[in-house]
Amino acid sequence: MNTYRNLSIRQKQVVWAWGFLALPILFYVVIRFYPTANAIVLSFQSWNLLGPREWVGLENYEKLWNDPVFWKVFKNTFVYLILGTPISLVLSFVIAYHLDKTRLLHGTLRALYFLPFLTSTVAMAWVWRWFYQPVPIGLFNNFLASMGISQISFLNSTTNALPSILIPAIWAGLGFQIIIFMAGLRAIPTSYYEAARIDGVSSWTILSEITLPLLKPTIVFLVVFSSIGFLRIFDQVFNMTTNNPGGPLDSTKPLVLMIYQTAFSSFDMGYAAAQTVVLFAILLVVSLLQLRILRDKP
Amino acid sequence: MKAFKIFTLAAATSLAALVAAAPARAVEIEYWQYIFDARIKAMDVLIDNFQKANPDITVKQSTFPYADYRTKVAAAIPAGEGPDVVQLFYGWLNDYVQADLIQPLPAANFPADKIEAEFFPMVRAMKIDGNYMALPTAVRSLALFYNKRMFAEAGIEAPPANLDELVAMAAKMTTKDGAGNITAEGMTSGMTAQDHHWFREVLLRQFGATPYSDDNKTVTYNSEAGVKALEFYADLEMKHGVTASTFMDEPQAAFKAGRAGMHIDGSFRIGALKDTRGLDWGVAELPAGPDGIKSNYASYWVNAITTKAEGEKYDASVKFMEYITSDEAMQVWLDTVGELPAKPSAAMTAANLADPVFGPFVAGLGYATTTVFADESAQRQVMVDAVSRMSLEGQSAAASLAAAAVAEQAILDGYYK
Numbered sequence: 001m002n003t004y005r006n007l008s009i010r011q012k013q014v015v016w017a018w019g020f021l022a023l024p025i026l027f028y029v030v031i032r033f034y035p036t037a038n039a040i041v042l043s044f045q046s047w048n049l050l051g052p053r054e055w056v057g058l059e060n061y062e063k064l065w066n067d068p069v070f071w072k073v074f075k076n077t078f079v080y081l082i083l084g085t086p087i088s089l090v091l092s093f094v095i096a097y098h099l100d101k102t103r104l105l106h107g108t109l110r111a112l113y114f115l116p117f118l119t120s121t122v123a124m125a126w127v128w129r130w131f132y133q134p135v136p137i138g139l140f141n142n143f144l145a146s147m148g149i150s151q152i153s154f155l156n157s158t159t160n161a162l163p164s165i166l167i168p169a170i171w172a173g174l175g176f177q178i179i180i181f182m183a184g185l186r187a188i189p190t191s192y193y194e195a196a197r198i199d200g201v202s203s204w205t206i207l208s209e210i211t212l213p214l215l216k217p218t219i220v221f222l223v224v225f226s227s228i229g230f231l232r233i234f235d236q237v238f239n240m241t242t243n244n245p246g247g248p249l250d251s252t253k254p255l256v257l258m259i260y261q262t263a264f265s266s267f268d269m270g271y272a273a274a275q276t277v278v279l280f281a282i283l284l285v286v287s288l289l290q291l292r293i294l295r296d297k298p
Numbered sequence: 299m300k301a302f303k304i305f306t307l308a309a310a311t312s313l314a315a316l317v318a319a320a321p322a323r324a325v326e327i328e329y330w331q332y333i334f335d336a337r338i339k340a341m342d343v344l345i346d347n348f349q350k351a352n353p354d355i356t357v358k359q360s361t362f363p364y365a366d367y368r369t370k371v372a373a374a375i376p377a378g379e380g381p382d383v384v385q386l387f388y389g390w391l392n393d394y395v396q397a398d399l400i401q402p403l404p405a406a407n408f409p410a411d412k413i414e415a416e417f418f419p420m421v422r423a424m425k426i427d428g429n430y431m432a433l434p435t436a437v438r439s440l441a442l443f444y445n446k447r448m449f450a451e452a453g454i455e456a457p458p459a460n461l462d463e464l465v466a467m468a469a470k471m472t473t474k475d476g477a478g479n480i481t482a483e484g485m486t487s488g489m490t491a492q493d494h495h496w497f498r499e500v501l502l503r504q505f506g507a508t509p510y511s512d513d514n515k516t517v518t519y520n521s522e523a524g525v526k527a528l529e530f531y532a533d534l535e536m537k538h539g540v541t542a543s544t545f546m547d548e549p550q551a552a553f554k555a556g557r558a559g560m561h562i563d564g565s566f567r568i569g570a571l572k573d574t575r576g577l578d579w580g581v582a583e584l585p586a587g588p589d590g591i592k593s594n595y596a597s598y599w600v601n602a603i604t605t606k607a608e609g610e611k612y613d614a615s616v617k618f619m620e621y622i623t624s625d626e627a628m629q630v631w632l633d634t635v636g637e638l639p640a641k642p643s644a645a646m647t648a649a650n651l652a653d654p655v656f657g658p659f660v661a662g663l664g665y666a667t668t669t670v671f672a673d674e675s676a677q678r679q680v681m682v683d684a685v686s687r688m689s690l691e692g693q694s695a696a697a698s699l700a701a702a703a704v705a706e707q708a709i710l711d712g713y714y715k
Contacts, residue, residue, distance in 0.1 A: 049369060050368070050399060051396055134545065135480075136557070150477060156543075156544045158690055243488070243490040243548060247682065248686045248690055249690065261675070264365075265676070
């Protein structure tokens with residue numbers, strides 16, 4: 001206790017600061033960093049959850065490299081990202097931009113757009129799954145059939161299934177992005193717009209010269225956030241294809257679903273850990289690239 | 299110091315006396331299974347009966363959600379905690395044996411020749427190096443559920459005896475709308491449900507193929523007969539148009555909704571169908587093959603003694619195992635859970651065979667085989683993909699089956715390496 005009493009005020013402040021910081025740091029070390037490190041170690045081992053872990057060197061990564069399903073899944077994951085992120089960003093910006101100008105029922109509309117974000121993904125995925133069914137239970141196909149148009153195989157098709165799953169995923173995330181965009185739009189000082197209007201510039205110029213550049217931090221945040229979301233897509237795919245997870249013929253399977261199956265239905269924990277390390281690397285590289293490209297130029 | 303020594307000695311002696319006296323009182327053993335209401339109830343009844351007969355033994359039942367079950371067992375036993383007697387799926391046996399979680403049943407109480415004489419032959423999959431590692435209380439088999447109302451409307455009197463009749467009857471019951479979309483199917487299909495078992499152990503054998511080698515390590519269905527079996531299955535949808543694998547999302551849902559004439563499923567489906575209003579259904583044996591061959595697929599959950607059980611707990615566990623594999627326990631299980639007894643002497647009773655619901659399942663057990671899976675869901679996926687390649691990508695049955703055999707062999711090789 002004496003040592004503490006002899007400290008200067010500044011030193012005491014440091015001790016207290018570290019005391020408070022120690023708690024979250026400890027928490028993160030125990031529930032984040034330790035499992036992460038453990039997963040990396042596990043990716044060089046073979047383990048079926050029951051027996052002891054055995055070192056196998058790079059075998060899991062070799063298997064991954066030679067696994068055709070992995071490359072298919074790898075491609076699917078990027079298709080989710082490349083289609084999902086731009087579409088959802090453009091949609092949410094357009095909606096937010098116009099919603100910002102609407103006065104009539106503004107609150108109600110905003111709530112309606114935000115509602116899907118609050119809904120449980122599982123419930124939503126199942127409702128959409130039923131929408132997509134063939135006649136006699138599918139909403140969309142019943143409508144098509146009543147119009148005399150032939151049915152569309154939404155989910156039982158190697159080409160249609162992935163977009164069909166992506167649509168509800170985009171819709172579900174829209175509400176959050178709209179709210180962030182609207183906050184960004186509100187943060188732009190109105191004096192800029194007033195000055196532009198006095199100068200008589202077109203609304204297109206206002207959008208491209210004032211609104212978009214000033215929204216850049218918002219856009220960077222949303223691009224990174226939604227990219228990570230689409231790279232980690234799982235719930236929608238799993239729930240909409242539980243009979244044939246990631247199917248048909250692996251055409252909708254994202255990396256996370258492959259990891260889940262390898263770990264918890266094949267009990268090949270080492271191989272699953274290797275896939276997880278690859279996913280981690282992809283997320284890291286994609287996020288760093290985006291931050292670098294979208295960052296303000298000096 | 300000396301006084302202290304004497305004191306410790308005295309304490310140790312009295313403690314030893316206390317421990318030695320303990321066996322005279324109750325031994326407690328622990329039983330683990332995953333959460334499934336009817337099974338927990340049945341086990342409660344069995345434990346009650348067992349404790350009445352053995353007042354010096356108490357059995358404590360613990361249950362866990364299916365998703366955590368494997369992890370819990372794996373963590374508990376090596377730590378000297380957890381169950382003395384444990385329930386596991388027959389397909390997991392190798393994993394449990396290799397991880398040293400369970401020990402062989404004592405040959406004195408469970409002689410191999412007696413087990414082989416008394417139990418259904420598929421139980422032999424539980425024998426490793428001449429020792430039985432685990433035994434089931436109950437087994438499950440497949441049968442054909444049929445919708446009596448749809449049968450009557452189509453003027454069909456009896457369920458199909460063979461595959462040709464199956465196709466003909468299914469065609470009679472299939473209805474389509476103006477655009478050719480199925481609105482009620484003659485029979486359900488879907489490798490994602492029970493059909494992959496029907497294909498593996500029933501259709502393949504009926505068309506003259508064998509699914510796997512005797513040691514279960516090699517895929518042997520990639521033959522002309524195998525191709526014929528796959529063609530028959532795929533043709534139900536692609537040529538005859540009497541079924542659609544995507545109809546009403548899941549085969550069992552279509553049957554339950556009264557929109558399917560026939561449905562192949564396991565005995566565990568009985569409970570779900572029993573309380574369905576407005577559905578008048580019956581059960582029949584699976585249709586025979588082109589040469590009259592009958593076949594069926596059976597699966598089961600087994601009980602085993604863990605490596606944690608030692609000394610008196612081991613003895614108590616052996617007694618408990620003897621009881622839960624007795625005819626009496628099997629009848630309790632059938633009455634409570636609806637799963638069939640694992641011994642012909644308990645299953646093939648006149649009352650069970652005459653039962654309109656259980657009868658066909660019990661009859662099927664007589665000629666059932668079981669698949670020794672390395673990774674059931676991955677192997678199921680192989681079958682799902684084989685049919686998908688044909689229906690979605692236009693691949694021929696021969697090419698698709700050859701690809702399936704390669705994929706499944708890779709799974710087996712990875713497991714038995």
